[in-house]
Amino acid sequence: MEKKIRVRFAPSPTGGLHLGGVRTVLYNYLFARQHGGQFILRIEDTDQSRYVPGAEEYIYETLKWCGLEPDESPLKGGPYGPYRQSERKQNYRQYAEQLVREGRAYYAFDTPDELDAMRMKFRTPENPSPQYDHRTRSAMRNGLTLPAAETERLLNEGVPHVIRIRIPEKETVHLRDMIRGDVRFETELLDDKVLLKADGMPTYHLAVVVDDYLMQISHAFRGEEWLPSAPVHILLWRYLFGEEKMPQWAHFPLILKPDGNGKLSKRDGARLGIPIYAMDWKDPATGESITGFRETGFLQVAFNNMLAMMGWNEGTAQELYSLEELIKSFSIERVHKAGAKFNYEKAKWFNHEWIRRLPEKELLPYVKKYFAEKGLAAVDERLLITVVGLVRERCSLIPDFYTQARFFFEAPTRWDLDAVRPKWNEQKAEFFKEFMDRMNRVTDWNAGNLEASFKELATEKNIKPGELQLPLRIMLVGEKMGPPVFEIAGRLGREETQKRIAKMLDAMGKS
RNA sequence: GCCGCGUUGGUCAAGGGGUUAAGACGCAUCCCUUUCACGGAUGAAUCACGGGUUCGAUUCCCGUACGCGGUACCA
Numbered sequence: 408m409e410k411k412i413r414v415r416f417a418p419s420p421t422g423g424l425h426l427g428g429v430r431t432v433l434y435n436y437l438f439a440r441q442h443g444g445q446f447i448l449r450i451e452d453t454d455q456s457r458y459v460p461g462a463e464e465y466i467y468e469t470l471k472w473c474g475l476e477p478d479e480s481p482l483k484g485g486p487y488g489p490y491r492q493s494e495r496k497q498n499y500r501q502y503a504e505q506l507v508r509e510g511r512a513y514y515a516f517d518t519p520d521e522l523d524a525m526r527m528k529f530r531t532p533e534n535p536s537p538q539y540d541h542r543t544r545s546a547m548r549n550g551l552t553l554p555a556a557e558t559e560r561l562l563n564e565g566v567p568h569v570i571r572i573r574i575p576e577k578e579t580v581h582l583r584d585m586i587r588g589d590v591r592f593e594t595e596l597l598d599d600k601v602l603l604k605a606d607g608m609p610t611y612h613l614a615v616v617v618d619d620y621l622m623q624i625s626h627a628f629r630g631e632e633w634l635p636s637a638p639v640h641i642l643l644w645r646y647l648f649g650e651e652k653m654p655q656w657a658h659f660p661l662i663l664k665p666d667g668n669g670k671l672s673k674r675d676g677a678r679l680g681i682p683i684y685a686m687d688w689k690d691p692a693t694g695e696s697i698t699g700f701r702e703t704g705f706l707q708v709a710f711n712n713m714l715a716m717m718g719w720n721e722g723t724a725q726e727l728y729s730l731e732e733l734i735k736s737f738s739i740e741r742v743h744k745a746g747a748k749f750n751y752e753k754a755k756w757f758n759h760e761w762i763r764r765l766p767e768k769e770l771l772p773y774v775k776k777y778f779a780e781k782g783l784a785a786v787d788e789r790l791l792i793t794v795v796g797l798v799r800e801r802c803s804l805i806p807d808f809y810t811q812a813r814f815f816f817e818a819p820t821r822w823d824l825d826a827v828r829p830k831w832n833e834q835k836a837e838f839f840k841e842f843m844d845r846m847n848r849v850t851d852w853n854a855g856n857l858e859a860s861f862k863e864l865a866t867e868k869n870i871k872p873g874e875l876q877l878p879l880r881i882m883l884v885g886e887k888m889g890p891p892v893f894e895i896a897g898r899l900g901r902e903e904t905q906k907r908i909a910k911m912l913d914a915m916g917k918s
Numbered sequence: 919g920c921c922g923c924g925u926u927g928g929u930c931a932a933g934g935g936g937u938u939a940a941g942a943c944g945c946a947u948c949c950c951u952u953u954c955a956c957g958g959a960u961g962a963a964u965c966a967c968g969g970g971u972u973c974g975a976u977u978c979c980c981g982u983a984c985g986c987g988g989u990a991c992c993a
Contacts, residue, residue: 633993636988872952887954
């Protein structure tokens with residue numbers, strides 16, 4: 408019988424969630440949904456010193472905004488809880504001690520200073536960072552070098568100590584990665600990683616293996632930065648639970664800086680003026696804040712779509728995918744091996760496309776919320792719907808709706824008079840005065856009728872209608888932008904249109 | 919330094935022994951539109967380098983270069 412599909416995302420609450428992190432969530436989520444499996448959120452908070460207040464809540468909020476809510480999490484609970492590693496502390500020690508008993512790990516009593524001294528002592532130009540490994544461990548204070556009675560004594564006296572894995576000397580560890588295929592590591596080059604820290608907390612290495620086992624994780628997907636430590640995890644699986652029970656691994660490529668090289672970092676956001684976190688994040692310690700895609704005006708569907716395409720491609724020309732479509736089409740095997748540079752222009756393009764194709768009812772909440780923030784709270788909902796339809800094509804971010812449509816709700820207070828003046832004359836002023844009057848005769852007020860009336864009068868006056876359209880636009884909008892001008896007047900209504908024409912005519916006369 | 923992973927236009931990428939080497943973003947020109955966009959058309963621009971293997975290599979193999987990641991009682 409096939410193993411149940413259970414995948415987990417395991418962030419540490421040490422700050423906001425950047426793009427790479429959210430993409431890992433997305434891929435995990437897609438895989439789980441695609442196979443009818445469970446998506447689990449586990450919080451890796453074993454390093455209490457780095458815990459940032461609010462970071463965990465931020466993670467929940469991000470997942471919620473992205474629509475990627477887990478089936479099991481610290482909030483929801485579930486059959487394999489707790490889902491916060493700090494609350495599972497008591498689980499880990501027994502496994503570490505089991506390894507010691509079986510000769511696969513050992514106690515180490517070296518102080519931080521002693522470790523530094525060792526690294527200094529063995530440092531050479533060829534080896535700038537000496538490891539705690541089979542070459543150096545014999546020179547350290549640990550269960551392998553100390554007499555058994557001495558180790559026992561230190562333990563009994565409660566001397567601070569850690570437990571380190573004892574890496575075998577000459578073995579080749581094979582990782583079968585769903586994306587990269589067979590990756591080999593020589594244990595000769597691996598170091599004796601700490602498994603259990605002096606404070607009794609496990610390191611990531613022990614915790615990930617124990618928790619994946621206890622939570623029956625079937626597939627373990629994470630960022631490429633974990634690839635080098637994969638052999639340690641494989642060894643732990645072999646010693647503790649058996650490699651046959653080990654989840655299948657996949658290591659995702661990194662998301663790189665838009666310019667230059669390197670992993671995308673939070674600094675790049677401020678430097679380049681682009682969002683790199685899903686949502687705004689304010690570091691409570693430093694006060695530093697990073698803008699998010701949500702606040703910049705991205706749609707949930709577009710954000711997910713953009714993220715999914717950074718590192719995965721179905722092999723067709725299709726680029727636009729809803730979450731549902733992604734669930735159908737996604738496959739781990741088609742995730743790239745190489746990292747991708749983040750391209751903000753393309754990200755905006757995705758958003759633009761989704762703004763154009765999303766049903767109005769789904770778009771409206773975004774627009775309403777933004778309008779409210781800008782002090783345009785009490786807008787006529789029906790007008791808003793038609794206006795959204797009218798301007799959506801020219802908006803790529805939600806705030807664009809405000810610049811593109813605010814004039815439907817507020818009369819302009821300033822006009823781009825320079826655009827009008829050069830060709831302005833008394834005859835045109837006359838035209839508009841008469842046109843205001845003529846408008847009263849338009850029985851069925853709509854764009855088409857209004858345009859007909861406008862052109863009729865222009866012909867009578869012997870003026871090219873085209874020369875009058877720009878001034879009319881400036882009167883209604885204030886600047887050279889927006890949908891076709893008669894469409895605007897049609898939505899504005901007779902009275903408001905007349906008011907705006909009169910107002911600018913007045914301003915024109917004064918200047 | 920060592921280990922690991924990568925390398926198709928500026929960017930995201932398809933392809934994978936014989937192709938005019940898809941497509942998208944961005945850029946440029948033109949058309950449409952007497953606004954700004956959308957849209958349409960066209961264009962510039964790519965297989966990191968060197969050796970093999972082969973009738974033939976962008977594709978397979980080996981090197982080199984370059985980039986990235988790791989090398990913590992961080993995750």
